[in-house]
Amino acid sequence: MAVIGFIGLGHMGGPMARNLVEAGHEVRGFDLAPGALEAAAAAGVRTVPSVAEAVGGAEAVLTMLPSGEHVLDCYPDVFAAAAPGTLLVDSSTVDVAHARKAHELAGDAGFGMLDAPVSGGTAGAEAGTLTFMVGGAEQDYLRATGLLEPMARKTIHCGGPGNGQVTKMCNNLVLGASMIAVSEAFVLGERLGLSHEALYDVASVSTGQCWALTTNCPVPGLVETSRAEHDYEPGFAAALMLKDLKLAASAAEHSGTDTAVGHLATELYQRFNDEGGGHLDFGAIIESVRGRSGQ
Numbered sequence: 001m002a003v004i005g006f007i008g009l010g011h012m013g014g015p016m017a018r019n020l021v022e023a024g025h026e027v028r029g030f031d032l033a034p035g036a037l038e039a040a041a042a043a044g045v046r047t048v049p050s051v052a053e054a055v056g057g058a059e060a061v062l063t064m065l066p067s068g069e070h071v072l073d074c075y076p077d078v079f080a081a082a083a084p085g086t087l088l089v090d091s092s093t094v095d096v097a098h099a100r101k102a103h104e105l106a107g108d109a110g111f112g113m114l115d116a117p118v119s120g121g122t123a124g125a126e127a128g129t130l131t132f133m134v135g136g137a138e139q140d141y142l143r144a145t146g147l148l149e150p151m152a153r154k155t156i157h158c159g160g161p162g163n164g165q166v167t168k169m170c171n172n173l174v175l176g177a178s179m180i181a182v183s184e185a186f187v188l189g190e191r192l193g194l195s196h197e198a199l200y201d202v203a204s205v206s207t208g209q210c211w212a213l214t215t216n217c218p219v220p221g222l223v224e225t226s227r228a229e230h231d232y233e234p235g236f237a238a239a240l241m242l243k244d245l246k247l248a249a250s251a252a253e254h255s256g257t258d259t260a261v262g263h264l265a266t267e268l269y270q271r272f273n274d275e276g277g278g279h280l281d282f283g284a285i286i287e288s289v290r291g292r293s294g295q
């Protein structure tokens, strides 16, 4: 069993660290927020008062932080205290440029690093059923698979440095756009006298089938697993969807890619966030579509 340093014990990092503890690892956790430290300690994490104490003597260091800036800010302390050979795994969702910079700095400091963002949300973090999309060198990926296993349903090596983040961003571009399309279809159907059930029964077995329809349907009463059944309590919050769409929009701009639908999805999620929906599940955007449709 390994000693693992864990930095960032929030909504995702807290339960991920707990799953590592339950798998028998010694997890040394650090977070700036006293509440996050208390919850982690109650779950069996050995909480410590500094990055240095979390990473000193660890075989691997996981970070689960809000943004790329947070990761690059804490990495110098990690490099200073980590033993040579420590594997660094950043599971935060960050922009590709920051992820590649983190790889470069880690490599210069002599550490193997992986960007390994996740999908599956807080429910997946709690249940240990996250999907890890991993970017970095093959030998580092192979070292990490056993470590990620207690937190993961699936772990996929997506290529070199930053490619985990590229994968996550592209996946969430599809997800954000498809949730808006599904919501618009239900609202259009409503206005033309079509029942939710009829549209669902046909689209769910036809070419309109997608995760946004059949797993997280934005209309309540049709799909048991949907957050619409729980007053749109996330799940995956609309604010985080907006964050991911903005990362995709920025990467599209830098790479000269025409992602017109992605830009529109960003604009619509921005609007929904401005309307106060950021804390709700991203499927609640159907309310924003209804609002603009005069319902």
Ligand code: NAD
Binding pocket: 007, 008, 009, 010, 011, 012, 013, 030, 031, 032, 033, 036, 064, 065, 066, 067, 070, 073, 074, 091, 092, 093, 094, 118, 119, 120, 121, 122, 235, 236, 237, 240, 243
């Ligand atoms: P969160 O805000 O709940 O947790 C982040 C934690 O990092 C906080 O507890 C904060 O105190 C801590 N932190 C910030 N700066 C720090 C520092 N310098 N040192 C130590 N701790 C520090 O966020 P979250 O929901 O756990 O998300 C974490 C990451 O996972 C984000 O990048 C997010 O985009 C991504 N993500 C979230 C979800 C989700 O459903 N919540 C799903 C997939 C990916």
